[in-house]
Amino acid sequence: MGPVRDVCVIGLGLIGGSVLRAAVAAGRTAWGASESTVDAEAAAADGYDAGSDVAAALRRAAANDALVVLAVPLTAVDAVLRLVAEHAPGCLLTDVTSVKGPVRDAVRRSAPDARFAGGHPMAGTAESGWKAGTPELFSGAAWVVCVEDDTDLSAWREAAMLALDSGAHVVPLRADAHDETVARISHLPHLLAAVLATVGAQGGPLAAALAAGSFSDGTRVAGSRPELVRAMTEGNRAALLPVLDEALGLLGAARGSLASTGGLAATVNAGHDALRSLTEHRAAPRASVTLDLGAPDAREGLLALGERGGRLTALDGETLTGEVA
Amino acid sequence: MGPVRDVCVIGLGLIGGSVLRAAVAAGRTAWGASESTVDAEAAAADGYDAGSDVAAALRRAAANDALVVLAVPLTAVDAVLRLVAEHAPGCLLTDVTSVKGPVRDAVRRSAPDARFAGGHPMAGTAESGWKAGTPELFSGAAWVVCVEDDTDLSAWREAAMLALDSGAHVVPLRADAHDETVARISHLPHLLAAVLATVGAQGGPLAAALAAGSFSDGTRVAGSRPELVRAMTEGNRAALLPVLDEALGLLGAARGSLASTGGLAATVNAGHDALRSLTEHRAAPRASVTLDLGAPDAREGLLALGERGGRLTALDGETLTGEVA
Structure with missing residues (x-):
């Protein structure tokens, strides 16, 4: 098993705020930043390591090789990616936005050196903002972690680990699917x-x-x-x-x-x-499956599982276990 | 308050079977007939006065001036109406079919002497047949009872009384509405x-x-x-x-x-x-309303109430009480 990464969450609304809480609840060192001072102050008041200086949060991520989680609305993704390229250009990066192709394209365009695997936790409520979040929001939910031909599998592994630590199961998919x-x-x-x-x-x-x-x-x-x-x-x-x-x-x-x-x-x-x-x-009854993230055909194995409606439920070292119908 | 009418239900599936049960539970004398021997035998086995001779059931209705309830599928309505015209031509008649214009037209065509007011209890389950019915199926449900320019208000009154006896509230409407x-x-x-x-x-x-x-x-x-x-x-x-x-x-x-x-x-x-x-x-808060079925403008009063989303919840003699927003 590799090192347990620190987590840096940019955006502290319902989803980002719940990711920060879930990471801390799982024992991770985690901090967050939001340009919304309302959310940042609410998070800090609840005892979390949170502020409104996004650049500083990203520099700390770069210094610690932390996993950066983009949790801002789609319309703000490009602006934050430019900050990533400036302050943490080679970081491990994932996101929790509800569409994956546009974010994939934005990363290629604005933060091409990031080690990136997109993500989408399929959970939510009718509410929004830090106050609406909970550490259990993702418990039992599907969390898509994207696999493309150029996806860095170390980034994929970190995004999947965060999803599993949050109580979700991982569905590996291409962004377009x-x-x-x-x-x-x-x-x-x-x-x-x-x-x-x-x-x-x-x-x-x-x-x-x-x-x-x-x-x-x-x-x-x-x-x-x-x-x-x-x-x-x-x-x-x-x-x-x-x-x-x-x-x-x-x-x-x-x-x-x-x-x-x-x-x-x-x-x-x-x-x-x-x-x-x-x-x-x-x-339908489901069979257990095991995948080796270090295998040369790991990408193909992940995608075949996801396309059949399968899910991954644990990650130990490079060994993924899950189930498929 | 007028006499409590006997009830004759033709068709003993989910809806008709529940009407028969509800009428009996309300203390009415009620009998049923169904060309489906499966439903007729199941009703009889459950202790209800039920058989498969529709003509005999209708003759008994004519002899007792009972309210006849058509509870057959829309595709069977014309055939049963011809039996009504033959065996109980001037009977008090209602129905529980899910569309009201086509049944209104069929009655005018095939049983023009019947004193008719169409009805639609807005309740159901995914199941069908006598076995699926219950005496409480209509409890708390809306039960539309139709009002047209030529509707016999004595028939309307009887259909509404059956709906109220079944635990439903009555919504008076034109068939087209x-x-x-x-x-x-x-x-x-x-x-x-x-x-x-x-x-x-x-x-x-x-x-x-x-x-x-x-x-x-x-x-x-x-x-x-x-x-x-x-x-x-x-x-x-x-x-x-x-x-x-x-x-x-x-x-x-x-x-x-x-x-x-x-x-x-x-x-x-x-x-x-x-x-x-x-x-x-x-x-929205609702105000109580009272309507007099014997008033010259009773039809207009009923329709105005229904079109505003109002409902009637009790009938005592000719006095209807209900509520509207």
């Missing part, structure tokens, strides 16, 4: 919920009086903070557009079939079968 | 859930591995029995088509905006505002 999948299972649901809520409200007080389970379920995430929903959907534009087109195509086909033959069998049966196949996959 | 509203808050959610499940499953095992709350919520009703979803959506074709077009228009606008400007503010903000307005309406 991540972005397409979250477009399907997270971003499209948010847009459909918004559309459904809007169409429902056109029914006025009567709609409110008669709406029951199917409407409540289908609109629940329309209650999320609009700026968070916009950040993740707009930030994933390239992957979301073709997924939106799939949904429009299917809904248009349903409309056409209802108008012409009066039938909705194709739409309804396909949806029912699809949900069953997903449910069966989640319930 | 009902059908448009359920298209918005029930049928569209089912179609969007089917589309979302289908798009999600295109993401394969990886989608299953990463899907969390927004996807589970948005696809839950895709697990409903396809034949039930088809029956209600296809049966409401006329009202559902324009609602589907609204959804397609909004989703298409989102797609266009994302592709051109990259922004989704209009879509996301509209959905958030719509959900909040619906939630606020449901939480």
